[in-house]
Amino acid sequence: MLCEQDVQDGKSLDLRGERGSLGRRSFLKCALASGAVLGVSELSPPAAAISSEAMQQKQDDAQFTVEAKFYQKLPSLKIKCKLCPRECAVGDRERGYCGVRENRGGTYYTLVHSRVCAAHVDPIEKKPLFHYLPGSLAFSLATAGCNVNCKFCQNWDISQSRPEQIPADYVPPRRVAELAKQYSCPTIAYTYSEPVIFSEFLMDAADAGHEAGIRSIVVSNGYMQEEALRAAYGKMDAVKIDLKAFSESYYRNVVAGQLKPVLESLATLKKMGKWTEIVYLVVPTLNDGDDEFRGLAQWIKANLGADVPLHFTQYHPQYLLKNLPITPVPTLERAKAIADTEGLHYVYIGNVPGHPAQNTYCPQCRKLLVERVGFTASRMLIGKDSSCPSCHHPIPGVWHA
Amino acid sequence: MNTMRIANRRDFLKKALTGAAVLQAGGGAGLFATAEQGAAPAKSRVVIAHDALLRGTGSTVDSSRMLSLLDRAMQALFDRDRPVEAWRKLVRPGESVGLKVNALGGRGISTNLQLVEAICERLQEAGIKAGDIVVWDRDSDELERVGFHLATGGNRVQCFGTDRVDYEQELVAHGSVGSRLSKILTQRSKLLINLPVLKDHDGAGVTIALKNMYGVIHNPNKYHPNGCDPYVADLNMLPEIRTRMRLTVCDATTAMYEGGPAYKPEHSWKNNALLISQDPVALDYTGWQIIERKRAEMGLKTLEAEGRAPCYIATAADAQHRLGTNDPKRISIVEV
Numbered sequence: 001m002l003c004e005q006d007v008q009d010g011k012s013l014d015l016r017g018e019r020g021s022l023g024r025r026s027f028l029k030c031a032l033a034s035g036a037v038l039g040v041s042e043l044s045p046p047a048a049a050i051s052s053e054a055m056q057q058k059q060d061d062a063q064f065t066v067e068a069k070f071y072q073k074l075p076s077l078k079i080k081c082k083l084c085p086r087e088c089a090v091g092d093r094e095r096g097y098c099g100v101r102e103n104r105g106g107t108y109y110t111l112v113h114s115r116v117c118a119a120h121v122d123p124i125e126k127k128p129l130f131h132y133l134p135g136s137l138a139f140s141l142a143t144a145g146c147n148v149n150c151k152f153c154q155n156w157d158i159s160q161s162r163p164e165q166i167p168a169d170y171v172p173p174r175r176v177a178e179l180a181k182q183y184s185c186p187t188i189a190y191t192y193s194e195p196v197i198f199s200e201f202l203m204d205a206a207d208a209g210h211e212a213g214i215r216s217i218v219v220s221n222g223y224m225q226e227e228a229l230r231a232a233y234g235k236m237d238a239v240k241i242d243l244k245a246f247s248e249s250y251y252r253n254v255v256a257g258q259l260k261p262v263l264e265s266l267a268t269l270k271k272m273g274k275w276t277e278i279v280y281l282v283v284p285t286l287n288d289g290d291d292e293f294r295g296l297a298q299w300i301k302a303n304l305g306a307d308v309p310l311h312f313t314q315y316h317p318q319y320l321l322k323n324l325p326i327t328p329v330p331t332l333e334r335a336k337a338i339a340d341t342e343g344l345h346y347v348y349i350g351n352v353p354g355h356p357a358q359n360t361y362c363p364q365c366r367k368l369l370v371e372r373v374g375f376t377a378s379r380m381l382i383g384k385d386s387s388c389p390s391c392h393h394p395i396p397g398v399w400h401a
Numbered sequence: 402m403n404t405m406r407i408a409n410r411r412d413f414l415k416k417a418l419t420g421a422a423v424l425q426a427g428g429g430a431g432l433f434a435t436a437e438q439g440a441a442p443a444k445s446r447v448v449i450a451h452d453a454l455l456r457g458t459g460s461t462v463d464s465s466r467m468l469s470l471l472d473r474a475m476q477a478l479f480d481r482d483r484p485v486e487a488w489r490k491l492v493r494p495g496e497s498v499g500l501k502v503n504a505l506g507g508r509g510i511s512t513n514l515q516l517v518e519a520i521c522e523r524l525q526e527a528g529i530k531a532g533d534i535v536v537w538d539r540d541s542d543e544l545e546r547v548g549f550h551l552a553t554g555g556n557r558v559q560c561f562g563t564d565r566v567d568y569e570q571e572l573v574a575h576g577s578v579g580s581r582l583s584k585i586l587t588q589r590s591k592l593l594i595n596l597p598v599l600k601d602h603d604g605a606g607v608t609i610a611l612k613n614m615y616g617v618i619h620n621p622n623k624y625h626p627n628g629c630d631p632y633v634a635d636l637n638m639l640p641e642i643r644t645r646m647r648l649t650v651c652d653a654t655t656a657m658y659e660g661g662p663a664y665k666p667e668h669s670w671k672n673n674a675l676l677i678s679q680d681p682v683a684l685d686y687t688g689w690q691i692i693e694r695k696r697a698e699m700g701l702k703t704l705e706a707e708g709r710a711p712c713y714i715a716t717a718a719d720a721q722h723r724l725g726t727n728d729p730k731r732i733s734i735v736e737v
Contacts, residue, residue: 076660078603086626091603092663093505099622149623151579156572160620165568256623319572320579 063170064115064163068101068108069200070228077106083228084147084196085261098197099162100145112143112163113201116171118155118192121183123375127191127219128350129277130360131309131397132238134370134377138217139180142192143201144168147223148257150244151321152283159193160319173201173208180214186401187237191219199232206235222265223257229265230272238275238398241266245280245287246296254286254321263299270304275398277309279350282327282335284315293335297342306345307396312336313350329355346396364393444733445680445726447687450474451736455654455673462654467515468522471650474677475523477737485526491647492592494528499590499645500536503597503613503652504543509664511547512596512652516675520594520650521558535559537585539616559589568619576635576721580618586641593645595681599653599688601661601668605629606704606711608662609688610649610681611637611724633713634722637681643724649684651676658695670695682717682725683732689714 070083077092081101088096090103100112119141124133127140144166146159153159158166171179180188188209190202195218206216215237222241224232233239243262244255251259269276280296282288300308312335314327332349336357339347349357353374360370360382367390371379381389382399452470457463475487492498500520502512521534532555538544541551541562552560566588568581586593597613604625605612611633615621624632637643653676659668672691678684689711693703704710718727726732 076665077663089603091661094662095622097622097625099620160623162619162622164564165619256626320574 061111061164064113064168065109065111066113066200068110069203069231070225071101071108073106077103079103079106079108081108082225083199084224085258086147086223087225095162098145098147098194100143100197110198110200112145112198113204114170114172115143115163115168115198115201116141116176117144117158117163117166117168118142119171119179121185122189122191123377124187124189124217125372125375125377127189127217127240128279128311128313128348128375129217129238129240130311130348130370130372131277131346131395131399132217132275133186133215133398133401134372134380136187136401137183137185138187138189138191139176139183139185139214140189140191141171141176142190142195143198144193145197146194146221147197148194148221148255150255151319152254152281152315152317153319154316155192156319173204176205177208177212177214180209181212185214187215187217189217189219195220196224196228196232199228203232203235210235221255221257222262222269224261224265226264226268229268233269233274234272236274238277239269240277240279241269242279242281243296245283246292246299247287250287254283263303267303276304277311279311279313280335281313281315282332283321284324284327284331286324288327288331288335290334290338293338294342297339297344301343306343308344309346309348309397310339310344311348311350312339314352316351333357360395362388362391362393362395364388365391367391369395444731445678445683446478446733446735447676447678447680447683448474448477448735448737449687450477450675450677452673456671460671462513462515464515464518467513467654468519470675471516471519471523473737474650474675477735478677478679484523488523488527491594492524492527492529494530495533496529497533497535497589497591498524498529499585499593500534501586501590501593501595501613501616502536502538502544502547502549503616504538504540504547504549505616505662506598506600506664507543507546508548509666510598510600510655510657510669512598513654514548516650516652516654517549517596520596530556531558532556535561535585535589537561537563537583537589539563539583541565561585573639573641575638577632578618578624578635578639580620580636580639582619582639582641583617586617586645590645592647593642594647595649597649597651598656599651599672599676599691600657601659601692601704602711603661604709605633605713606709607685607689607692609651609676609685611685611713611717614642617642628709628712630713631716634717634719634724637717637724638722646681647679649676649678649681651684651688653688653691656692656695658692658699659701680725680732682714682727684725685711685714685717686727686729687732687734 072080079090081088081096086097090096092103095102102109121137122140124136124138144158144161144163195202209216217238218236219240248259251257312332316326336347345363349355358372362369369382370377382395386399387394450470450473455466472484479487479490481487504511541564549560563583566584569587572579595610597610602608605628614636653672653674655669656672657669676684714727717724
């Protein structure tokens with residue numbers, strides 16, 4: 001079950017080995033268990049944790065402190081953050097809601113540039129991205145902080161903390177790219193906590209990665225202002241957005257955010273031509289109504305198109321939301337059935353190992369295209385022309401490096 | 402800790418059954434004092450102690466006058482002739498006492514060293530060992546910036562920030578709040594004396610006693626939306642805070658009516674006063690009115706007119722929280 005918890009967003013790993021060995025042990029346990037089940041896929045070698053020694057030693061706070069990119073100066077040494085829709089008005093010596101940006105004398109700083117508190121080598125399916133380089137590895141990293149406060153957060157210990165409360169290593173952008181190469185990862189993944197709040201670092205790391213031939217992907221809540229999204233996620237090669245629900249009340253009460261800006265971000269990503277997949281964590285009684293599933297599917301089809309992959313994933317009790325059961329598999333199957341009926345072509349069920357809805361099928365001939373077990377693509381039949389080998393129907397995605 | 406919680410609950414239930422704890426303003430904050438008094442006061446008492454000569458002819462607070470001011474305030478609060486008697490209403494020998502200061506405003510507007518020294522002196526006279534007193538806030542650097550000397554170990558008053566000992570791993574929650582608590586609170590402070598300052602806050606309206614507890618948790622940044630309401634009230638409901646809170650001594654020697662929470666000398670005034678109460682809600686309400694009066698005097702709009710009235714104070718007093726009273730008819734202000 002611990003492995004399944006980790007499936008949700010990926011479990012952070014303490015680089016310095018100070019946050020207890022459980023995280024490391026459980027991660028390795030998951031990796032080993034995964035390998036045992038799969039017989040170690042040819043496409044995807046077992047995930048590996050990055051050792052602390054691979055990183056540079058932690059530096060003093062000044063090394064992580066860089067002027068923020070997205071803010072506006074106001075009178076009386078105040079600033080208005082323009083990174084996310086929250087638009088925090090932050091007084092001198094105060095921080096924004098995310099806890100990782102601080103106003104110092106009227107200049108706004110990010111405190112988490114190159115401040116990596118978690119890094120793993122993960123299968124890209126763990127993000128999950130199912131239509132993007134299946135079977136490949138992603139060098140996955142995070143800093144502390146988040147601009148929302150989901151009551152079910154799997155990684156609240158890093159996402160809901162201030163950077164100085166978490167052991168971290170100084171890993172500048174070029175080092176990130178080097179490590180990705182060293183671990184044979186074709187992509188860097190910004191994930192685990194909330195990459196919106198470390199946009200400056202993400203942008204610089206993406207540039208360093210691209211210079212080294214490494215791509216970048218982001219796993220995000222999409223709760224971001226358009227200008228920042230275009231600037232930061234414009235540097236991404238693929239994006240996964242956690243659409244938490246299809247109701248404002250859920251966003252207000254469970255997420256501490258808003259739905260509308262997230263939908264706007266999805267539409268913007270579509271306009272930008274970014275490969276985007278959507279995850280919807282189904283929480284029993286809170287966002288699992290037929291109407292909500294139907295509305296979601298209809299909105300996606302109308303605004304993003306039928307080819308956008310949609311993953312309905314299983315909730316596990318965590319953080320501040322422990323009084324609900326694990327999402328029953330039939331609920332996930334009902335969600336998928338509704339989305340299928342509404343005409344979406346690629347609807348998946350996640351966090352349920354072995355479920356057939358983890359596989360990719362041709363929407364035209366229904367033949368199996370990608371078989372997945374756990375986090376691994378165990379069979380990949382889509383050819384270089386990105387089409388179904390049986391009926392030659394084009395299959396959207398980035399299937400080959 | 403669990404034992405103490407159970408004992409407090411038993412005390413409360415016992416008093417409730419005998420009718421002695423009828424809505425004692427200040428909730429659990431005043432349990433110990435109330436138990437010794439035998440009956441809860443009908444009103445929440447807030448003492449405002451002034452000394453126009455607190456700084457003599459200079460700008461620095463005079464230590465002996467501060468001690469005298471504190472004594473007058475404590476004696477008035479507890480109706481005692483001698484300061485030590487008043488302090489013995491609060492503490493017992495062998496208890497560990499946390500003094501939660503506010504050091505965010507730097508030297509301009511933070512809890513005065515002289516006030517902290519005076520309290521430490523009286524606590525020791527009341528039987529608390531120096532080594533059982535800890536002066537603390539979230540960050541050691543901020544404490545030093547204000548002028549506190551860090552001290553850890555030995556038989557002397559301890560002084561350090563939560564950064565030295567970290568927060569509890571376990572999450573505690575009440576209502577809208579879910580946080581990790583400072584280990585200084587949970588492990589070093591059997592009881593808590595809250596030493597906030599009196600100032601304007603651009604988001605919350607004012608920050609005085611209740612909001613000073615933001616310095617106890619690891620994620621205060623999450624609780625600033627909506628003027629910190631209901632977060633401030635929910636935070637103060639946490640048993641780990643509520644059962645420890647015995648007294649608030651608000652350092653209003655320098656106060657700010659606008660531009661907070663960072664220190665703005667142009668919006669501050671030398672108020673030369675202390676506000677003391679066992680009811681943090683009544684104290685916050687009283688402090689808020691002082692700030693409003695100063696704002697009016699300076700020709701500024703009310704906080705409500707600016708859309709930032711401190712609504713969390715009323716929430717703290719409501720039926721779901723009962724942390725104290727914000728009803729002026731139930732607040733007895735004693736000026737000395």
